[in-house]
Amino acid sequence: MKKYISKFHYLTQDLPGRSHVQQVQIACEAGANWVQYRCMTKAEDELIDELNEIAGICDDWGATLIITNHYHLLDKVDAQGVHIEDPLADLAAIRAVVTEEKTLGASASNPDALLKIQNLGVADYCGYGPFAHTHTKHNDYPLLGFDGYRQLEKLPIDIPVIAVGGVQLNDVEHLLQTGIYGIAVSGAVNLAPNPGAALKEFYRKVY
Numbered sequence: 001m002k003k004y005i006s007k008f009h010y011l012t013q014d015l016p017g018r019s020h021v022q023q024v025q026i027a028c029e030a031g032a033n034w035v036q037y038r039c040m041t042k043a044e045d046e047l048i049d050e051l052n053e054i055a056g057i058c059d060d061w062g063a064t065l066i067i068t069n070h071y072h073l074l075d076k077v078d079a080q081g082v083h084i085e086d087p088l089a090d091l092a093a094i095r096a097v098v099t100e101e102k103t104l105g106a107s108a109s110n111p112d113a114l115l116k117i118q119n120l121g122v123a124d125y126c127g128y129g130p131f132a133h134t135h136t137k138h139n140d141y142p143l144l145g146f147d148g149y150r151q152l153e154k155l156p157i158d159i160p161v162i163a164v165g166g167v168q169l170n171d172v173e174h175l176l177q178t179g180i181y182g183i184a185v186s187g188a189v190n191l192a193p194n195p196g197a198a199l200k201e202f203y204r205k206v207y
Helices: 020-029 044-061 071-075 091-098 111-120 145-154 169-177 195-206
Strands: 008-011 034-037 064-068 081-084 103-108 125-128 161-163 182-185
Touching: 008 195, 020 034, 020 044, 020 195, 034 044, 044 064, 044 071, 064 071, 064 103, 071 081, 071 091, 081 091, 091 103, 091 111, 103 111, 111 125, 111 145, 145 161, 145 169, 169 182, 169 195, 182 195
Parallel strands: 008 034, 008 182, 034 064, 064 081, 081 103, 103 125, 125 161, 161 182
Antiparallel strands: none
């Protein structure tokens, strides 16, 4: 089942002064059509109330809601899918749980991993990175830079590839010129002086 995948993925993050609900409200009002809820500080049972509130906001604005990692919550929350960050996760088993009705995203940091995800045939898109240094997600993967995405042109890639990790506004045009499908942004919006205005600028660059 081929699903709609936005070219611009907005991700929430754990911030001391702004809740995930507030972040989503700002993003949706600014025009975000794809929201990925990424909370790394709460236990799974604490997420449900917040997610239901966020799902209501996304529904009001017609935005797709994707949950990071917690795929078992899809039967408790009105979300459209899940994004699995663990590169060792059993995506086939997760697909069986979430069913074909839901969108399933995966993460890869190198071409072999990306091809493996594509060839497995169960993910609807793949977040590929990190593009540049990022404080939002701590990892030791090599930075891909523009060349890392250009290299994909030599490979038989047909799964939508989303650049992720440290993407700034000035990077968008050059990233899209590499032939990738879209971009994902978190800190460049959430930490901006005016997050809503920043999101609008990203959206204009992508579309």
